[in-house]
Amino acid sequence: MALLFVAGAAPAAGQEPSSATSTTAPPGAPKQAITGQIDTRDDEPIEGVRIIVRQDDERVGSGRTDKDGNFSVPVPTGGVYQVTLDRDSLPDGVDLRDPDRSTLERVVVRDGRDKRVLFPLGADEGGSRSTGARILNLAITGLKTGAIIALASLGLSLVFSIAGLVNFAHAELVTFGAVVAFMLHGWSGGPGLPLLVAAPVAVVAGGAFGLTQEVALWRPLRRRQTGRIALLVISIGLSLFVRHIILLFFGPSPRTYPDFAVQQAITAGPLSIVPKDLVILVVAIALLVVVGLFLQGTRIGTAMRAVADNRDLAESSGIDVQRVTLITWVAAGALAGLGGILFGVTEAVVWDMGFTLLLLMFAGVILGGLGTAYGAMVGGFVIGVTSEVSTFWLPVEFKLVVALGLLIAVLLVRPQGILGSPERIG
Amino acid sequence: MDWGQVLVDATKAGIGVSAAAYALAAVGLNIHFGYTGLLNFGHVGFMLVGAYGAATTLDAGGSLLLALLVGSAAAAALGLLLGVPTLRLRADYLAIVTIAAAEILRLLARTQTLEPITNGVLGIQGFARPFDDLNPFPRGSYGIGEVAFSSGKTWAIVVGWTLVALTSLLVLALSHSPWGRVLRAIREDEDAARSLGKNTVGYKLQSLVLGGVIGSLAGILLALDRSAVAPDTYLPVLTFFVYVVVISGGPGRVLGPIVGAVVFWFLYQGVDIALREAVRSDTITFIDSADIGAIQLSLVGLGLMLLMIYRPQGIFGSREEMLVGER
Numbered sequence: 027m028a029l030l031f032v033a034g035a036a037p038a039a040g041q042e043p044s045s046a047t048s049t050t051a052p053p054g055a056p057k058q059a060i061t062g063q064i065d066t067r068d069d070e071p072i073e074g075v076r077i078i079v080r081q082d083d084e085r086v087g088s089g090r091t092d093k094d095g096n097f098s099v100p101v102p103t104g105g106v107y108q109v110t111l112d113r114d115s116l117p118d119g120v121d122l123r124d125p126d127r128s129t130l131e132r133v134v135v136r137d138g139r140d141k142r143v144l145f146p147l148g149a150d151e152g153g154s155r156s157t158g159a160r161i162l163n164l165a166i167t168g169l170k171t172g173a174i175i176a177l178a179s180l181g182l183s184l185v186f187s188i189a190g191l192v193n194f195a196h197a198e199l200v201t202f203g204a205v206v207a208f209m210l211h212g213w214s215g216g217p218g219l220p221l222l223v224a225a226p227v228a229v230v231a232g233g234a235f236g237l238t239q240e241v242a243l244w245r246p247l248r249r250r251q252t253g254r255i256a257l258l259v260i261s262i263g264l265s266l267f268v269r270h271i272i273l274l275f276f277g278p279s280p281r282t283y284p285d286f287a288v289q290q291a292i293t294a295g296p297l298s299i300v301p302k303d304l305v306i307l308v309v310a311i312a313l314l315v316v317v318g319l320f321l322q323g324t325r326i327g328t329a330m331r332a333v334a335d336n337r338d339l340a341e342s343s344g345i346d347v348q349r350v351t352l353i354t355w356v357a358a359g360a361l362a363g364l365g366g367i368l369f370g371v372t373e374a375v376v377w378d379m380g381f382t383l384l385l386l387m388f389a390g391v392i393l394g395g396l397g398t399a400y401g402a403m404v405g406g407f408v409i410g411v412t413s414e415v416s417t418f419w420l421p422v423e424f425k426l427v428v429a430l431g432l433l434i435a436v437l438l439v440r441p442q443g444i445l446g447s448p449e450r451i452g
Numbered sequence: 453m454d455w456g457q458v459l460v461d462a463t464k465a466g467i468g469v470s471a472a473a474y475a476l477a478a479v480g481l482n483i484h485f486g487y488t489g490l491l492n493f494g495h496v497g498f499m500l501v502g503a504y505g506a507a508t509t510l511d512a513g514g515s516l517l518l519a520l521l522v523g524s525a526a527a528a529a530l531g532l533l534l535g536v537p538t539l540r541l542r543a544d545y546l547a548i549v550t551i552a553a554a555e556i557l558r559l560l561a562r563t564q565t566l567e568p569i570t571n572g573v574l575g576i577q578g579f580a581r582p583f584d585d586l587n588p589f590p591r592g593s594y595g596i597g598e599v600a601f602s603s604g605k606t607w608a609i610v611v612g613w614t615l616v617a618l619t620s621l622l623v624l625a626l627s628h629s630p631w632g633r634v635l636r637a638i639r640e641d642e643d644a645a646r647s648l649g650k651n652t653v654g655y656k657l658q659s660l661v662l663g664g665v666i667g668s669l670a671g672i673l674l675a676l677d678r679s680a681v682a683p684d685t686y687l688p689v690l691t692f693f694v695y696v697v698v699i700s701g702g703p704g705r706v707l708g709p710i711v712g713a714v715v716f717w718f719l720y721q722g723v724d725i726a727l728r729e730a731v732r733s734d735t736i737t738f739i740d741s742a743d744i745g746a747i748q749l750s751l752v753g754l755g756l757m758l759l760m761i762y763r764p765q766g767i768f769g770s771r772e773e774m775l776v777g778e779r
Binding site for chain 2: 123124127130131132134136139142144146192247252254255256258259260262263264265266267268269270271273274385388389392421423424426427430431433434437438441
């Protein structure tokens with residue numbers, strides 16, 4: 027479903043409404059109007075949409091949007107008005123995103139100052155889907171988002187378990203992978219490799235970046251015995267630094283990977299999904315299974331779990347903790363980078379995508395249990411599904427709020443998360 | 453390259469409204485982080501509720517005094533709401549919770565659902581008349597040489613730094629009181645403080661509320677100066693800026709926030725103007741002016757890192773105090 031919004035730019039002065047009538051104000055009095063712009067997300071203005079202004083149920087004025095989608099309804103004085111968008115005047119296929127909110131009940135206008143209002147639009151939901159089908163589709167989207175979060179945040183949890191560090195700069199490991207893949211694949215000045223070739227290279231680069239962080243920064247700091255809180259603040263500084271260096275080179279606009287960009291959804295009964303999302307879901311879940319098997323079945327995996335449990339004991343039983351730490355950082359960087367690439371495929375690549383995802387990652391990791399790999403997986407899925415399915419009842423704008431609310435709720439009720447152990451929290 | 457202009461603009465920034473507001477926010481955060489050792493990373497949330505509380509009150513026709521009360525009360529409520537459930541959590545968890553809480557507030561302020569109160573993404577403008585009306589300075593320019601401000605700005609600057617002075621004196625008095633000593637004890641070893649019978653959660657809560665209310669004054673000051681509030685002004689990066697101010701000035705020291713803010717804004721604006729001048733006069737050619745913002749912010753990040761690594765006690769702080777406990 028495409029979301030269409032009203033552009034909310036700075037109030038533009040001197041627009042000509044195509045036709046606006048209102049009760050007349052005494053001459054010489056301050057002039058003020060209720061203004062706005064109605065257009066689609068592709069910035070196509072919609073002409074002829076009717077806006078009605080009332081005060082205490084008395085009609086004060088009305089207007090229609092002009093060919094630039096702008097409207098301006100003058101009102102005689104400052105005060106509180108009700109502003110209604112006449113849905114019947116909207117073209118076919120376009121409706122208010124929330125049809126129950128066609129009237130803004132409390133628009134406060136000050137003397138002499140125009141007041142700008144917003145009427146967000148959405149696509150007309152033609153053809154009803156059953157409740158069950160809609161929730162199921164949301165759940166599948168949630169699984170996909172959750173899988174990406176799980177993959178990306180696995181490294182966050184692993185690093186915490188091995189080094190005791192909550193690494194805010196993990197966000198930039200995610201962004202780095204996605205950006206490198208873009209540079210190799212979609213950048214006009216780059217080699218233009220197919221995404222399926224660029225992605226593994228970017229994942230390796232992500233692993234290298236993780237390795238560099240550990241060797242160049244965190245290990246020397248640990249040797250100086252820098253405290254945990256100081257490390258956290260340093261990681262915030264690192265995150266800020268790397269993020270804006272990436273901004274410098276990548277630019278502020280979101281970019282998409284040219285491969286797989288536009289796809290038709292495939293439907294199976296009531297379910298519909300875009301092929302790339304299905305692939306992402308499968309790939310992410312497969313990788314999570316692989317990581318799980320790795321941690322359980324291989325010597326290195328067991329060593330990682332041992333160091334996470336009790337560093338000194340692991341060291342005294344002959345495990346090379348330095349090597350295990352290095353491998354953990356490489357894995358964290360690689361997995362985070364892959365998560366970033368998958369997110370870039372399903373949404374877009376932006377310079378601060380990692381930071382935007384970071385809070386979701388924290389939510390997932392804490393929900394599942396900070397410091398356990400399986401916790402990160404479980405938590406990621408729960409956060410993904412919950413926040414997507416919540417949009418069935420709540421407006422979409424609350425998705426992130428729901429996820430963060432869940433994070434706070436978990437910390438209040440069961441701070442160690444689903445799979446964590448109680449002594450880790452406080 | 454006009455270095456004179458760079459110096460003038462940097463100096464104006466160092467003593468301007470933003471510096472005063474950040475000093476105020478830092479006084480509040482200093483109580484949390486510097487004195488009590490609370491890792492509050494959602495400080496911008498206090499600024500947001502203070503600013504929005506005041507702005508909505510003024511917009512609805514309330515007096516300036518009422519606006520101040522509403523803003524501060526909102527911040528106090530936020531402090532309690534945040535503190536009661538989370539103060540038993542460990543430092544890094546508290547950091548995450550507070551960042552999440554501040555982001556929730558910003559996201560809620562952006563929603564359409566709450567537009568009747570917050571006016572969504574556009575925010576609220578044009579409400580600062582009662583503040584402007586109190587301005588005793590007649591029209592004109594005030595300052596020394598080129599370091600001069602309009603009468604409206606001068607008023608905001610005077611109010612801002614007065615607030616900074618008052619709150620700093622309050623912190624000075626409190627820090628020498630038994631209350632302040634308990635806070636420092638909590639910072640250094642909470643279990644020890646608790647074993648002596650101190651209700652540490654209660655003290656932490658008081659610290660959170662007091663620091664939060666002072667932080668909200670910073671938000672109110674900025675809102676009145678710009679006569680505007682908008683949700684995307686209150687991003688997490690603002691909290692990071694305040695941390696740089698607190699740490700560079702010296703955590704747990706009364707002068708820390710003041711000196712930290714002045715130095716920070718002097719350098720921050722100075723770098724900005726210097727880079728712009730250099731680009732304009734073709735002294736530097738490999739970047740253009742659109743890149744300057746990113747460079748500035750990456751330097752802040754780098755600065756924060758170097759500060760914490762090499763001089764976590766800032767200018768006035770004590771290294772021993774910073775190294776005790778879990779630091």
